[in-house]
Amino acid sequence: MKKFKAITVDENGYGIKNLSIDDLSAGNVLIKVMYSSLNYKDMLAVQPNGGVIRSYPMIPGIDLSGIVVESDDIRFEIGDEVLVTGFKVGMSHTGGLSEYARIPADWIIKLPSGMSMKQSMMIGTAGFTSGLSVEKLLANGMSVKDDPQVLVTGSTGGVGSVAVQILLKMGFNHINSLVRKDYQSKIAMRLGAANVVDSRNIQISGKPLEKQRFDFVLDTVGGNVASELLPQICYGGSMTMCGNAGGISLNTTVLPFILRGINILGIDSVSYPIEKRSVIWNRFVDEWNIFENIKYNEVNLDNVPQVIEQLRQGKHVGRTIVKISEKI
Ligand SMILES: NC(=O)c1ccc[n+]([C@@H]2O[C@H](COP(=O)([O-])OP(=O)(O)OC[C@H]3O[C@@H](n4cnc5c(N)ncnc54)[C@H](OP(=O)(O)O)[C@@H]3O)[C@@H](O)[C@H]2O)c1
Numbered sequence: 001m002k003k004f005k006a007i008t009v010d011e012n013g014y015g016i017k018n019l020s021i022d023d024l025s026a027g028n029v030l031i032k033v034m035y036s037s038l039n040y041k042d043m044l045a046v047q048p049n050g051g052v053i054r055s056y057p058m059i060p061g062i063d064l065s066g067i068v069v070e071s072d073d074i075r076f077e078i079g080d081e082v083l084v085t086g087f088k089v090g091m092s093h094t095g096g097l098s099e100y101a102r103i104p105a106d107w108i109i110k111l112p113s114g115m116s117m118k119q120s121m122m123i124g125t126a127g128f129t130s131g132l133s134v135e136k137l138l139a140n141g142m143s144v145k146d147d148p149q150v151l152v153t154g155s156t157g158g159v160g161s162v163a164v165q166i167l168l169k170m171g172f173n174h175i176n177s178l179v180r181k182d183y184q185s186k187i188a189m190r191l192g193a194a195n196v197v198d199s200r201n202i203q204i205s206g207k208p209l210e211k212q213r214f215d216f217v218l219d220t221v222g223g224n225v226a227s228e229l230l231p232q233i234c235y236g237g238s239m240t241m242c243g244n245a246g247g248i249s250l251n252t253t254v255l256p257f258i259l260r261g262i263n264i265l266g267i268d269s270v271s272y273p274i275e276k277r278s279v280i281w282n283r284f285v286d287e288w289n290i291f292e293n294i295k296y297n298e299v300n301l302d303n304v305p306q307v308i309e310q311l312r313q314g315k316h317v318g319r320t321i322v323k324i325s326e327k328i
Contacts, residue, residue: 006098007046007304010056014046016301024059025093027102030070031082034117036096036322037063037124038304039158040245043311045090052091062089063124064096065117066325073105081111083281085125086270097304099325109277114285121321122294123284126158129269131280131288133159133218133240134166136265140216140238144171148215151197151229153178154245156187159220161318165290167218168192176214178202178225187317191295202228208253209260223247231255233262242267298323 003018021030045052045060053060068080076082087107089095094102111120123131134142142148150167154160155177167175177193179185185196202225210231217239219226223246226239230252233239241264256262284290295318299307310316 004099005301006059006094006100007061007301008057009046009053009060010058011048014060014305019059019098021100021102023094024098024100024102027093027104028072029068029076029082029103029105029108031064031066031084031101031103031108032069033064033066033096033099033101033324035065035121036061036324037121037126038307038311038320038322039063039125040243040311041125042090042097043308046308047312054092058090058092059094059098060090061096061098061322062086062091063121064089064101064324065111065120066101067117069100071105075105076108076110081117082108083111083117083120084108085128086272097301097322097324106274109274109281112278112282112285115281118321119284119291120281122291122296122319123162123281124158124319124321125269126319127162127284127294128277128280129242129267130159130163130166130218131283132269132272133163133242133267134170135280136240136267137216137218137238140263140265141236142216142238146215147173149174149176149213149234151176151178151214151217152193152220153199153217153225153229154220154243155179155191155193156184156317157220157245158316158319159242160218161191161295162290163218163220164188164191164193165293166288168293169288169290178221181314192293199225202232207231208255212260219243221246223249224251227251230262230264233260235260236262238263238265240265240267242269294319296321300324
């Protein structure tokens with residue numbers, strides 16, 4: 001097979017290189033990659049000491065969709081349209097920012113019927129994580145019929161913006177979007193928030209319990225933001241936590257838990273069991289069909305560094321998909 005293009009990262013930086021199939025990590029399914037997407041973690045992956053990639057050189061890209069071109073596994077045939085997110089892809093296993101990817105069959109799912117390869121990357125890891133977060137809140141009592149106050153943090157980012165669209169599609173009326181910059185307020189309103197909360201205004205008195213404002217919180221930021229929200233969650237409410245864009249520490253007291261019975265619900269998309277993944281992905285074809293409303297931008301491999309910079313500088317909005325190949 002002739003050489004193909006991929007982004008590679010090493011100790012000195014990252015850029016596009018011509019590679020051969022032997023440069024790919026081992027796996028029993030070879031995929032011609034059609035689309036990838038850019039997530040916060042992909043930005044970290046290409047930073048020096050970003051903590052995502054542990055051995056160089058590596059092809060980054062935690063997401064990909066494409067067409068099977070070789071398979072040693074009976075579950076996948078040549079021509080199948082497939083989707084991969086998470087596991088070790090783009091971290092210690094060569095990833096999706098490449099015209100080809102060789103992936104263990106246990107990490108691959110077939111594209112849901114009715115979803116295109118492009119649409120799957122409009123969702124990507126970020127949207128899949130939004131879906132997992134919404135699902136967890138629903139399992140913990142969030143229901144349209146109760147008309148709850150729901151707060152989404154990092155609401156103009158990848159995870160947050162998709163989460164807002166899912167909640168809107170489900171019929172939640174009181175979606176509060178937390179932002180931290182003035183220009184993000186307009187974007188949050190355009191995305192459909194009923195109310196915008198400025199993160200500079202959520203610190204009230206520093207007391208362990210505050211006025212109860214939000215029934216459910218879908219948090220993507222962590223750090224001080226999550227710490228300041230816990231005392232404002234209503235009796236019996238819950239907060240999902242998936243991210244650390246605002247820091248990894250969490251300062252709290254036991255009082256919101258023992259006096260208001262609130263829950264913190266952890267979300268992990270990376271190792272989420274493969275056999276349960278299709279349930280979430282299929283929802284995006286049916287009751288969470290938000291493709292018309294997802295705010296996304298499409299680039300090619302050459303433009304990846306610009307988007308990585310936007311993600312690094314906190315200037316990125318919504319989702320970015322990367323068109324990798326035109327055809328097989
Ligand atoms: N657990 C999982 O499986 C999983 C999966 C996917 C993502 N994640 C994590 O989820 C987080 C969000 O990912 P993403 O793809 O949505 O990233 P993103 O597109 O960069 O969005 C992050 C959002 O958080 C906001 N933000 C960052 N720091 C903040 C702070 N101190 N106060 C208030 N808002 C702040 C950003 O605002 P600015 O634009 O102003 O910076 C942006 O709106 C990341 O930490 C990512 O690693 C986890």
